[in-house]
Amino acid sequence: MTEFLQLQVKNEDKTINLSFNNDILSFEKKKNFKGTNKPISIPARNILSVTLNDSRIIINALVPKDKLKLKLKTYSFELNDESAAQTWKDTVNLAAYKDTKKAKHLKVFINPIGGSGKANKIFNKIAKPIFDAANCTYDITLTEHSNHAKEIANKLDLKPYDAIVSASGDGIIHEIVNGLLSRPDALETDIPIGVIPAGTGNALSICLLGNDYGNSVPHATLNIIKGVPMKIDVCSITQDEERYFAFMSLNYGIMADGDISTDHLRWMKDSRFVLGTIQALLENRNYDCELAMKVVEDNIERIRQEYNNVYNSSPSSITDIQDKPRTLVNKYGTVNDSNPIKEWTKLDGDGYFFFAGKVPWVSKNNLAFPFALPSDGLLDLMIVKRDKISKTKVINILQAFNDASHINMKEVNYYKVEAFRLTPKNKENGYISIDGEKAPFKPFQVEVLPKIINIISVNGKYST
Numbered sequence: 001m002t003e004f005l006q007l008q009v010k011n012e013d014k015t016i017n018l019s020f021n022n023d024i025l026s027f028e029k030k031k032n033f034k035g036t037n038k039p040i041s042i043p044a045r046n047i048l049s050v051t052l053n054d055s056r057i058i059i060n061a062l063v064p065k066d067k068l069k070l071k072l073k074t075y076s077f078e079l080n081d082e083s084a085a086q087t088w089k090d091t092v093n094l095a096a097y098k099d100t101k102k103a104k105h106l107k108v109f110i111n112p113i114g115g116s117g118k119a120n121k122i123f124n125k126i127a128k129p130i131f132d133a134a135n136c137t138y139d140i141t142l143t144e145h146s147n148h149a150k151e152i153a154n155k156l157d158l159k160p161y162d163a164i165v166s167a168s169g170d171g172i173i174h175e176i177v178n179g180l181l182s183r184p185d186a187l188e189t190d191i192p193i194g195v196i197p198a199g200t201g202n203a204l205s206i207c208l209l210g211n212d213y214g215n216s217v218p219h220a221t222l223n224i225i226k227g228v229p230m231k232i233d234v235c236s237i238t239q240d241e242e243r244y245f246a247f248m249s250l251n252y253g254i255m256a257d258g259d260i261s262t263d264h265l266r267w268m269k270d271s272r273f274v275l276g277t278i279q280a281l282l283e284n285r286n287y288d289c290e291l292a293m294k295v296v297e298d299n300i301e302r303i304r305q306e307y308n309n310v311y312n313s314s315p316s317s318i319t320d321i322q323d324k325p326r327t328l329v330n331k332y333g334t335v336n337d338s339n340p341i342k343e344w345t346k347l348d349g350d351g352y353f354f355f356a357g358k359v360p361w362v363s364k365n366n367l368a369f370p371f372a373l374p375s376d377g378l379l380d381l382m383i384v385k386r387d388k389i390s391k392t393k394v395i396n397i398l399q400a401f402n403d404a405s406h407i408n409m410k411e412v413n414y415y416k417v418e419a420f421r422l423t424p425k426n427k428e429n430g431y432i433s434i435d436g437e438k439a440p441f442k443p444f445q446v447e448v449l450p451k452i453i454n455i456i457s458v459n460g461k462y463s464t
């Protein structure tokens, strides 16, 4: 924390004091020509830059506007004393960037079709001026086709960059993660990924910034400028002879249908998920499958307790993943091996949800996995079987994601697992969704690889 530090400057011929105390910048700004004053107060975290130019001091900052919004503001004052201003400026800049590097150089991917075609505009109108005000520089790629971001992240010389930024939805982040992890030097690179929520589904951003701020581009941009890298687990998936990675979710059942079968209805934004899920429910689609899981905990009270322990920082058996060397080797082999699953818990039959998450929020207002942790080495797996469940109950479960009360419903089975294998048994073609993207409709096996990727976070935690 900085000591009280004051600088006298002139604002339209009136002398005012710029105070910096306990990491808060405050001053009184003339509100209008009648001369009433408005107190301004800006936390150091929201200060993007303080510069001296032509006998003036210029402050760029994101200032709270209403309860949930941030607005980019530039304040410029005439100097009285240049050498005092130099000391004041250096102190404020130091406090503003005490946790992170100033003026980052970024590799930015913008998906022009992301967010119903608005991602480019969102980046240029909202995020870019904030990066500019923080003296960040960037190389931008507008993705030209599916997997373009993956191809580039796979080959890119990462040395010049402080972070890779996605301006789209979760699909581009999925591509960046896969591109980085299929590099020959995957384990030597540690570059953090920053997220600008400019897609229709912005689950990771909601997890990082919370349900209220997750879709706010100024909050997300500020987080990239000021946030701290957080190591997160990644899911390693094998399907046929393929191997790929997911950071968010694996989904089979009515919700996967609701998402993937309505891809042509993107213009409906979030409502397409609801429509698709209800349609899947009414059509009585079959989700018969075999599931084998390496269960670590199946008691919801113990899961809740472990989760609380982590958030109170006590070490615990489930969550105390040691900082072992990172590895991309699958401990449990692939979907084609018969041995690993021999000892696993087996479930057979039809159900509505076979939904696994590595993140708490799966979309705005949907806290499907309230106990998901970024790096506990485990997946949260939710299963709702078909036996004796009415369609109304299924809708109740979906609605309960809003406040995560579904975890208290007896129909919802919630597990912490290290790995699982899902083999669909229905003959007709169905949908499997991995990180919200359509995956081949074939058996898959997944296991969690602890602490593989860096994401820029507010405070090293997800928000629940």
Ligand SMILES: Nc1ncnc2c1ncn2[C@@H]1O[C@H](COP(=O)(O)OP(=O)(O)OP(=O)(O)O)[C@@H](O)[C@H]1O
Pocket: 111, 112, 113, 114, 115, 116, 143, 144, 145, 146, 147, 148, 168, 169, 170, 171, 172, 173, 175, 198, 199, 200, 201, 202, 436, 437
């Ligand atoms: N130029 C392009 N043309 C077509 N598809 C593209 C292009 N660039 C990227 N894509 C694909 O667009 C898909 C959607 O991207 P993303 O998820 O980031 O955006 P979104 O608006 O949030 O979509 P979603 O509704 O899937 O969440 C990704 O699968 C990506 O591969």
